[in-house]
Amino acid sequence: MTTITQQLSVVKRANPFLLFLLLFFGALYLGSSFLIPLAIAVLISLALVSVSQWLEQNGLNRGLSSFLAVLLVFLFFVGVFSLVTYQISSLADNWEQTKQQVTKTLENIKSYLDQSGISTQWMSERLDKISESSSADVKNMVSATFTTLGKFFLILIYTYLLLYYRDKFKRFIQKLTPKNATRETNEVITQVSKIARAYISGKFLLIIILAVLYGVGFIVIGIKYALVIAVIAGVLSIIPYFGNIIGGGLALLFALITSSSLNSVIGVAIVMTIAQLLENYVLTPLIVGKKVDLNPFFTIIVVVLGGAVWGIPGTVVAVPYLGILRILFDHTNSLKPYAYLMGDNSDDDSSSIESAKEWIEEKVS
Incomplete structure (x- = not known):
């Protein structure tokens, strides 16, 4: 009887926790359209605090320093977006030629798989879709990216306001905690700001360095649309563990379907491997470290x-x-x-x- 009572007691204590998890993740999922831009803006604003403070120390007021800090982020993303858009537009203009190369490569792969006795039904479906596609499909993909601009500008507005009112938010957090814990509260705020600033700024710097390394390597190899592949692979590296795998896979796949030479695929694999070794053993410990x-x-x-x-x-x-x-x-x-x-x-x-x-x-x- 005692054992049953203890088990029921454990279940009763676990129920509120399980209910909290259900409500928490349910709120995150249902409120994603509102919470995602805000969550990104909080991290970016924490990363830009030091920039805004430096500008204020050089005579600028809070509003102008916050605006210039946000402007840096805006110019960075505009540069990346312009480069990717230009390369994708070039791909759209040459889509018919690229489509023929992709179709030829997939047919060669399909022929090899048929000889090996492996089912190629999925490959046949892909070939049918490619043959039905046109340059308009690629241009539609470019135009679809503009739908994200609304959220991008919303993130910038949030970031500006968070930088401008950062002292108010800090005092609000201090007012929520007891007066005898003010020192520890300030320490927590400092550590949170430091970890966000170091992680986000470090990751952005890694993206730039990796994109440059990939781009130089792909151009030397002679891969078509090397810059857009390099930028995409570099940006994907912001996702821990999985980003590099996805970026490397996309680069290899693109080299495979747009090049008739196996040497290009081997070259891409060598470039990605060297860049990943540099990132894991040199760049990440120096730039990001154990932030x-x-x-x-x-x-x-x-x-x-x-x-x-x-x-x-x-x-x-x-x-x-x-x-x-x-x-x-x-x-x-x-x-x-x-x-x-x-x-x-x-x-x-x-x-x-x-x-x-x-x-x-x-x-x-």
Whole structure:
């Protein structure tokens, strides 16, 4: 009887938590059209705080410094958008020639698969769709990108307002906490701002460097539309783990269907491999480092969960927000174990390794 009572007690305690999770993720999903631009704007504004502060220290007022900081972001995205649009428009103008090359490549692959005894029904369906397509389809894809401009400008407006009223938001958070916790509250605000600024600015710099590396490599190889492939692959790297895989796969696929030479595909694979090695072992440790301090297990979980709820934007913002959540947990006594569980405690591992090395050296000597 006691055991049944204890089990019912556990179920009763778990029900509110499960209900909270259901309502939380349901609200995120249903309110995505409103929350996604706001969530992105919060991260961008945190990354631009230092820029706005520097401009204010040089004599500009809050409104003008916030406007110029947002203008930098606007010019960056306009440059990327213009480059991609120009390349895609060129692809649309030469679509008939490109379509013939794609069809020829897929037919060769289909022939090889038929000889190997592998089903090619899916390949046949793709060939039929390609033969029915036209340059108008590609141009429609270009025009469809303009539908995102509304949300883009909304993000810029949110970012400007968050920068302009940042002191008010900071005082609001301070008023929510007890007076004896003001010092710790300020420390949390500083850490949250620092982690968002370091992660977002570091990722943007990585995107630029990777896009340049990809672009130079693809141009040397002689890949058609090298710049647009390089930019897309570079932008996709903002998605942890999966972005590089998707970007590399798209680059290889594009090289395969637009080039008649296998050397081009091998060249793309070599460029992607070299760039990824540089990113993983040189660029990321130097530029981003351990800014969010999350272990890979929780990073992958939150990226998959963010993608399931918000799609691609969810995969982008999930990691920095989880890093912010870990900071909040770390400053709450009852939640510190969860912060430890989410963190990348490599320091503990390295200290254990060092202790083991010292023990072995002592025994050997």
